[in-house]
Amino acid sequence: MNHNLILGLSMLGTSIGLYLVPFCKQAILLVFMMGVLGISTGILDTGCNVLILHIWRGEAAPHLQALHFTFALGAFLAPLLAKLALGSAVPSENHMVTDVSNHSELTLPPAADLDVIFGVPANKNLLRTYVVIGTYVLVMFSFFIILFFQKIPNEEKTKEAAQRTRTAKYQNALLGLLFIFFFFYVGAEVTYGSYVFSFATLHAGMSESQAAGLNSAFWGTFAACRGMAICFATCLQPGTMIVLSNVGSLAASLLLVIFDKNHICLWVATAVYGASMATTFPSGVSWIEQYVTIKGKSAALFVIGAALGEMVIPVVVGSLQGKYPHLPGILYVSLGSAIVTGVLFPIMYKLATAPLHVKIQGSRKSEDQKALLSTSTFNDEDEGDYGEEGAEKEWNRVDFEMIEMNDTMRNSVIETSRKILRESPKGISS
Numbered sequence: 459m460n461h462n463l464i465l466g467l468s469m470l471g472t473s474i475g476l477y478l479v480p481f482c483k484q485a486i487l488l489v490f491m492m493g494v495l496g497i498s499t500g501i502l503d504t505g506c507n508v509l510i511l512h513i514w515r516g517e518a519a520p521h522l523q524a525l526h527f528t529f530a531l532g533a534f535l536a537p538l539l540a541k542l543a544l545g546s547a548v549p550s551e552n553h554m555v556t557d558v559s560n561h562s563e564l565t566l567p568p569a570a571d572l573d574v575i576f577g578v579p580a581n582k583n584l585l586r587t588y589v590v591i592g593t594y595v596l597v598m599f600s601f602f603i604i605l606f607f608q609k610i611p612n613e614e615k616t617k618e619a620a621q622r623t624r625t626a627k628y629q630n631a632l633l634g635l636l637f638i639f640f641f642f643y644v645g646a647e648v649t650y651g652s653y654v655f656s657f658a659t660l661h662a663g664m665s666e667s668q669a670a671g672l673n674s675a676f677w678g679t680f681a682a683c684r685g686m687a688i689c690f691a692t693c694l695q696p697g698t699m700i701v702l703s704n705v706g707s708l709a710a711s712l713l714l715v716i717f718d719k720n721h722i723c724l725w726v727a728t729a730v731y732g733a734s735m736a737t738t739f740p741s742g743v744s745w746i747e748q749y750v751t752i753k754g755k756s757a758a759l760f761v762i763g764a765a766l767g768e769m770v771i772p773v774v775v776g777s778l779q780g781k782y783p784h785l786p787g788i789l790y791v792s793l794g795s796a797i798v799t800g801v802l803f804p805i806m807y808k809l810a811t812a813p814l815h816v817k818i819q820g821s822r823k824s825e826d827q828k829a830l831l832s833t834s835t836f837n838d839e840d841e842g843d844y845g846e847e848g849a850e851k852e853w854n855r856v857d858f859e860m861i862e863m864n865d866t867m868r869n870s871v872i873e874t875s876r877k878i879l880r881e882s883p884k885g886i887s888s
Contacts, residue, residue: 462602462603464501464505465502466599466602468502468505469598469602470596470599471494471497471498472502472592472595473593473596473599474592475495475498476495476589476591478491479492479495481576481577481578482576483575500765503761503765504757504758507522507525507752507757508753510522510525511743511747511752515747516747518744519696519740520692522743523684523687523691523737524688527687529684530680533680534678534681536591539587539590539591627812628810631809632749632809633759633760635806636742636746636759636806637759637760637763638798638802639742639803640742640760640763641766641767642771642794642798643735643739643764643795644739644768645768645772645795646707646735646767646796647680647735649772649791650676650788651673651680653775653776653788654669654676655669655670655672656669657789658673661783661784664721675725675728676728676731676732677732678732679730679736680732680733680736682736683733683736684736684737687740687741691740696741696744696745700737700738700803703734703735703736703737703738704796704800705734705800706731706734708797709730710727710728711727711789711792711793711796712793712796713727714731714786714792715786715789715793743757746760746810774791
């Protein structure tokens with residue numbers, strides 16, 4: 459499908475979902491609307507990465523960092539906006555039911571009543587929050603539709619068709635390992651950001667204000683480092699950034715496990731952990747693009763891995779925390795995920811850099827022919843764009859010219875000899 463069209467439709471679905479969520483008064487309807495939001499944002503998450511790789515190709519690293527910086531910035535600002543809306547909420551008139559005899563009052567009216575299914579929320583600030591964000595997304599939808607109706611030049615299609623397709627020797631294994639890599643990385647990131655408040659208050663003995671500050675320190679350093687990574691990506695290779703992120707995550711999670719109740723260590727290690735986790739995902743996408751041409755299916759594979767990690771690992775940690783509240787399960791999961799990602803990346807690098815023997819033999823096949831051709835012919839041509847077929851045609855042309863030149867020289871010698879014989883009969887004997 460057209461990139462702009464599918465991203466525009468995903469923005470439209472997100473906007474409609476945001477408009478309708480605050481009006482839902484039935485749990486099943488709210489579940490349905492959250493499902494619509496999940497589908498729309500899932501398409502957006504995959505499509506944005508593919509679109510940037512499609513536009514910038516080998517120079518996509520800074521642009522990917524900028525894209526994921528906006529994700530982090532939104533994750534940092536949206537809760538603050540919701541906090542402002544919910545902070546001024548009027549206390550609900552419904553009180554806790556203390557008498558079992560009042561249980562009958564909680565019986566819901568028939569589902570056919572529209573007032574029960576849909577209703578205006580009592581907190582108007584909450585409604586305005588959803589409306590503002592939904593309107594913002596709707597404006598983005600209009601931009602994508604404008605881009606969709608613009609004519610695409612033919613040069614872009616020609617350029618795309620002429621580009622080489624990068625294929626690693628162990629491409630399927632590489633994408634599978636990247637699936638697991640993002641599963642643990644995104645799962646650990648979301649789990650720590652979700653449970654650090656509860657961990658700080660229940661296990662480390664922090665007050666609620668201190669725990670909220672610790673949570674803000676994680677997401678704040680996360681967003682700030684993603685912003686700085688836009689500049690870093692112009693001078694550092696994606697693989698180098700992944701290695702630095704893995705080392706920082708491993709060191710920070712190890713300190714958190716060892717000094718799990720030291721408040722100063724929690725502050726420092728949480729900030730380092732957030733900064734280290736910031737650049738891994740966009741750097742991973744940029745890194746794999748160097749060895750494998752990423753299209754929709756490939757991008758969907760590792761984005762699904764990230765989404766599964768975001769869904770599964772927090773549930774597992776929540777269950778462990780419920781059964782073993784005295785253990786810092788969130789820290790153990792963070793350390794284990796850092797170890798897994800730290801081990802997987804060298805393996806992926808080894809697979810990605812494995813030589814392609816077939817291609818090497820194919821390139822050597824025409825190497826002798828190219829060496830015998832005139833060097834001036836190839837100085838103006840890029841060897842990668844010239845190709846083996848062009849070299850073969852050039853070789854045939856040179857052969858033909860050599861044969862034609864030999865025939866010309868032979869005819870010239872014969873004509874010269876005949877002319878000499880006609881002018882000087884005495885020279886027959888000689």
